[in-house]
Amino acid sequence: MIRSMTAYAGGEREWDGWALAWEVRTVNHRFLDLSLRLPEALRFLESEVRGRIGRQVRRGRVEATLAWKPAVAGTAAIQLNPQLVGQLLEAAREVERLAASSLAPFDALAVLQWPGVLHQPEADRDRLAEQTLALLDxxxxxLIAGRETEGRQLAALIEERCAGIRRQAAIARERLPAVLGAIRARILSRLAEIGATPDADRLEQEMVYLAQKLDVAEELDRLETHLNEVSRTLRQHEPVGRRLDFLLQELNREANTLGSKSADAETTQISVEIKVLIEQMREQVQNLE
Structure with missing residues (x-):
């Protein structure tokens, strides 16, 4: 299934007094560029996380962030260290004794902010890893569902542009006999104006040579071949962005040749319209995986 490189997904769950939350966002990039942010206590999962993301996402800039904290309503949210609190209070009383005076009243919140007064219980490492990776999956x-949804929309837009190029190519192909006939008539008219009487066989040879030089049927055939390959590529179940980039270069090459061979204003305009459609396709392809 064709996929866009732009998407966002988030997942949350609570487990055994802990809250886990993943955020993953992706944007377009030439290669896979993964930026991973994990809490220090879960750094041991980095290799596995990178592997799982890499198996799902083949191309794009990926930013994945994991948040891990006690659940607000969890039984393990706050645990007091009474032994340390007692030691702090005893130390405070000793300070007052040495100062021979009563100091300012104790602030309970200030005591709670002392390192180690509040602590979090250790989570089961194996179960935490299991929950974290399950939520990541x-x-x-x-995320992949979102990338595929947008990918289908981009593919439809690209197919529309392909259809537009086919319509322009069909107009150019229909005009070929008329364009060549107009060139022949223009040359004969010019010869008549100057009173020249060229050798009929030589004139016919030159007309054939000119017709071959201005004939764009081959370019139109290659345009159609490349367009068919674009449509086929869009139906593949693998990353297609780079292949489409190459095909657009080939389409643009044929459009430029069509313009350089143009012998009338309308064919030139057709070449311009085709290049505009190709550029619109390029903007869409840049977002495809």
Missing amino acids: ETLDQ
Whole structure:
């Protein structure tokens, strides 16, 4: 399934007094560029996380962030260290004794802010890893679904441009006999104006040579071949962005040749319209994986 490189997904879950939250966003990039942010306590999962993301996302700039904290309503949200609190209070009383005076009243919140007074219980490492990776898989499924939805929309837009190029090419192909006939008539008219009487066989040879030089049927045939390959590529179940980039270069090459061979204003305009459609396709292809 064709995929866009632009998407966002987030997943949350609570487990055993802890809250886990993944955020994954992707934008277009030539290659896979992964930026991963994990809490220090979960850094041991980095290799596995990178592997799972890499198996799902083949191309694009990926920013994945994991948040891990005690759940607000969790039983493990706050745990007091009474032994340390007692030691702090005893130390404060000793300070007052040495100062031989009563100091300012104790602020309970200030005591709670002392390092170690509040602490978080250790989570089960194996179960935490299992929950974290399971949530990552769910988030990646959501991300891929979003990339595929936008990919289908981009593919439809590209197919519309392909259809537009085919219509322009058909007009150019229909005009070929009329264009060549007009050139022949213009040359004969000019010869008549100057009173020249060229050798009929030589004139016919020159007309054939000129017709071959201005004939764009081959370019139109290659345009059609490349357009068919674009449509076929859009139906593949693998990353197609780079292949489409190459095909657009080939389409643009044929459009430029069509313009350089143009012998009338309308064919020149057709070449311009085709290049505009190709550029519109390029803007869409840049967002495809």
